[in-house]
Amino acid sequence: MTILYLATFIGGLLYAVRVMLNGVERPPNEHPAGERSFRVSPAVLASFAVVFGVAGYAMTRRAADAVVMNVVVAGGLGVVFSVIAARLVQKWWTLTPVHDVAGEREMLQGHLARVTKSIRGDVDGEVAFDFANEHRVLRARSCDDVALLAGTEVVIEHIDDDVAYVEAWAEVEKRL
Numbered sequence: 001m002t003i004l005y006l007a008t009f010i011g012g013l014l015y016a017v018r019v020m021l022n023g024v025e026r027p028p029n030e031h032p033a034g035e036r037s038f039r040v041s042p043a044v045l046a047s048f049a050v051v052f053g054v055a056g057y058a059m060t061r062r063a064a065d066a067v068v069m070n071v072v073v074a075g076g077l078g079v080v081f082s083v084i085a086a087r088l089v090q091k092w093w094t095l096t097p098v099h100d101v102a103g104e105r106e107m108l109q110g111h112l113a114r115v116t117k118s119i120r121g122d123v124d125g126e127v128a129f130d131f132a133n134e135h136r137v138l139r140a141r142s143c144d145d146v147a148l149l150a151g152t153e154v155v156i157e158h159i160d161d162d163v164a165y166v167e168a169w170a171e172v173e174k175r176l
Contacts, residue, residue, distance in 0.1 A: 005060060009052075041086070043088070044086050046085075048081065051074075109157065114128055115166075119140055138163065142165075
């Protein structure tokens with residue numbers, strides 16, 4: 001029985017690592033109308049396996065002759081901790097996360113554009129690019145005060161007050 005408990009414990013730990021890497025949420029298309037089931041979630045199974053393995057192994061070391069009692073007690077403890085894990089997962093699912101939704105300014109950082117009106121150190125130019133199925137044109141300045149001729153491919157570094165600060169793609173490419 002010791003091997004069973006150790007195998008269950010190790011399997012539970014590996015499954016817990018999977019939970020840590022992939023999370024406990026399931027894709028929303030698995031449950032109709034947003035319904036979520038936590039009864040057989042990976043977190044519940046991992047908690048059962050780890051507790052069952054640890055409790056069974058510990059009791060086998062103390063009372064090796066009471067095999068049935070060890071299995072029942074280890075299973076009971078596993079169920080108790082699984083219910084606790086299920087409740088935690090259920091509470092986790094009821095929380096509505098407030099995601100820091102990236103604004104357009106952040107989404108355009110690193111976006112490729114083309115200079116349509118030459119940019120000089122002291123004079124704003126223009127860049128054009130396609131974003132979200134829409135052709136856009138913005139005033140533009142060079143990040144490093146280098147003149148950029150019309151037709152030059154550039155990378156948008158950031159946008160402030162509807163002015164795109166850009167750098168030549170050739171310069172960015174050198175750093176890659």
